[in-house]
Amino acid sequence: MRMFTILLIEDDETLFSEIKTRLSQWSYDVYGVKDFDRVLQEYTDLKPDLVIIDIQLPKFDGFHWCRMIRSHSNVPIIFLSSRDHPTDMVMSMQLGADDFVQKPFYFDVLIAKIQAILRRVYNYNNEQIQLKTWCGAAVDFEKNTVSNEHGTIELSKNEMFILKRLIEQKNKIVSREQLIKSLWEDERFISDNTLTVNVNRLRKRLDELRLGSCIETKVGQGYIAREEADPR
Template sequence: MFKLLLIEDDSTLFQEIKERLTGWSYDVFGISDFSQVMQEFTMINPDLVIIDIQLPKFDGFHWCRMIRSHSNVPILFLSSRDHPTDMVMSMQLGADDFIQKPFHFDVLIAKIQAILRRVYNYNTEPVALKTWCGAAVDFEKNTVSNDKGMVELTKNEIFILKLLVEQKNKIVSREDLIKSLWDDERFVSDNTLTVNVNRLRKKLDGLHLGQFIETKVGQGYIAREESNTYDA
């Protein structure tokens, strides 16, 4: 598990990003004392640093200089400022990438994965775990969890959810779902498919996710992905 140090003083934004990254199997740490960033950096020894520019005590550029004087750990900057010089400055200080706020989480995770693959020559694509609408979907444990709790799914339910989530925001036909379940030696008739999808929705309702599985009459089903854009 990669260790990520998120140097962000906005506690709400920090928690939102931490929850999403934890769902991707990253171990996320924060800073408790912004006058002691280097001490905490040394203690945590992260594999990647994500750092905001506007911070208390000293700005992100200062801490980037300090980190670079001791380590070659990859650094990804976040910034709510729109100064073009911010990106230039961050790169000159040795940052690996830069994201302008507001940003979509998919962009953040893509940049993190690209950096980790490049620096550590490691395939960061999780095999058994995916995130969907802010929830962690574990295909090995057959569970879905978010801040509302956790639900356990049957084999058929997790298999259906897997097919839908892997093609989120796209319609998956009833025929394709049934064929995939047949190929997996779990024959599901058209009526049984409807029952399984309804049971899946009912369980997901406990996590406030049921509405994101939509029925497209005469076509099939679609797993919607809610928008997650961070402005802070």
């Protein structure tokens, strides 16, 4: 079995040690940050499979470092926060985070989320169909890219996962409930607004290739991946 590497960006030494100990019991290789002024450099040096970031950190907050990491990589990211503001979750998803865990939390929940994300992200290479044509564009599920005559965009893991599920049932309505269950595996931990944020980000990226209209919202029902973009 592959040993996954996790970078835990947490300045509370007691909590860091507790999380590291528990994750190590599940055979995860956990590293912390030595210098909170050089988080991006330490991330680049380690090249982890997953990042867990606390929002409240010395110097710069977790949102800042998420932006920095996202400018270089689509590595899966989980936010931790002791704050209960809904805007924190929305901000996390808008920045490209894969999940959000509020403190205090049950370790079983955190581990389940980590396992689900790693399974979702790193099982792409095991799928038989890696390349598909949709709306005149080449969709590469392994490289997380969409290309047409207008260029190439690279999607986040969540964006590509949503697009893939919609394309698999193109021209059919995929309900919001189906997407939530498929994407996060347990809808109890995810708000309806989180899905909206992710779909809006996906559509905005596809607009760069003039494909945004290929994803249609059916109010009160879900979403449809059309085979052809609306010419209007």
